[in-house]
Amino acid sequence: DNMTITKETAQFSTYTLKKVCSGVELSTEEVNGIVGKAIVVKEDAFFNSDKTKKYIYVSDDSEGKTIASNGSTVVTVTYREAETYSYSVKSSTDVVLAEGSNFEGEIFNYSYPKYLTDANGKVTHKIDGLTTFSASVVLSENIDIQVPYTEYIGEAYYVEVEDKVSGT
Numbered sequence: 001d002n003m004t005i006t007k008e009t010a011q012f013s014t015y016t017l018k019k020v021c022s023g024v025e026l027s028t029e030e031v032n033g034i035v036g037k038a039i040v041v042k043e044d045a046f047f048n049s050d051k052t053k054k055y056i057y058v059s060d061d062s063e064g065k066t067i068a069s070n071g072s073t074v075v076t077v078t079y080r081e082a083e084t085y086s087y088s089v090k091s092s093t094d095v096v097l098a099e100g101s102n103f104e105g106e107i108f109n110y111s112y113p114k115y116l117t118d119a120n121g122k123v124t125h126k127i128d129g130l131t132t133f134s135a136s137v138v139l140s141e142n143i144d145i146q147v148p149y150t151e152y153i154g155e156a157y158y159v160e161v162e163d164k165v166s167g168t
Contacts, residue, residue: 011035015065015073021055021081033067039075045082045105054082054103085139091116091149093125102139109136112147123156125149 013035019026026048033039043057060077067073088099089110098110111134116125127133128150137143 011069013067013069014071015039015067015075016071017041018074018076019055019079020076021079026055026079030071035067035069037067038062039065039067039073041075041077045079054105055079056082056105085142087137087139087143087145089145089147091125091147093149097147104139106139107136108139108143110134110145115152116149123152123154126152 011034012032014030014032016028017031018028039062041060041062045054045056047054056079058078058080060075062075065073065075082103082105084101084103086099086101087108087110089097089112091097091112093116095116097112100108102108112127114127114130114133115123118124126149127147135145137145
């Protein structure tokens with residue numbers, strides 16, 4: 001009969017998220033949260049503003065920390081600089097199909113032609129048995145990919161070979 005209903009309102013405050021790499025502060029931001037709640041850091045890699053460096057999460061000191069009502073909580077997140085890896089895609093005849101570099105953990109998508117041609121468009125080499133002419137690799141080291149081509153015997157030009165394959 002005598003019931004009291006009370007409404008509790010969550011109290012919000014901010015905490016400081018400090019990102020560091022090799023002892024150098026990269027950035028500081030104020031994050032809003034509920035007072036007394038445990039802080040959970042999202043483990044994401046990020047780029048600097050001009051995308052010339054990538055930083056990869058290493059650790060943080062959030063364990064056991066909660067958001068203080070006075071905004072005094074500071075969480076330090078440690079990152080390391082990502083490695084830069086080179087990649088190359090060449091045919092088995094040493095024709096460079098793609099090359100470059102990118103940061104560790106980035107996806108390198110590449111494609112390659114079914115036929116290699118000379119400067120006049122005459123088919124010199126082909127790929128046997130493949131139906132997909134593209135692939136992806138997550139960069140975790142320097143990579144050299146070789147696409148297997150066999151010599152094409154015949155007097156055909158690219159346009160003629162494609163017409164035969166497509167049935168026209």
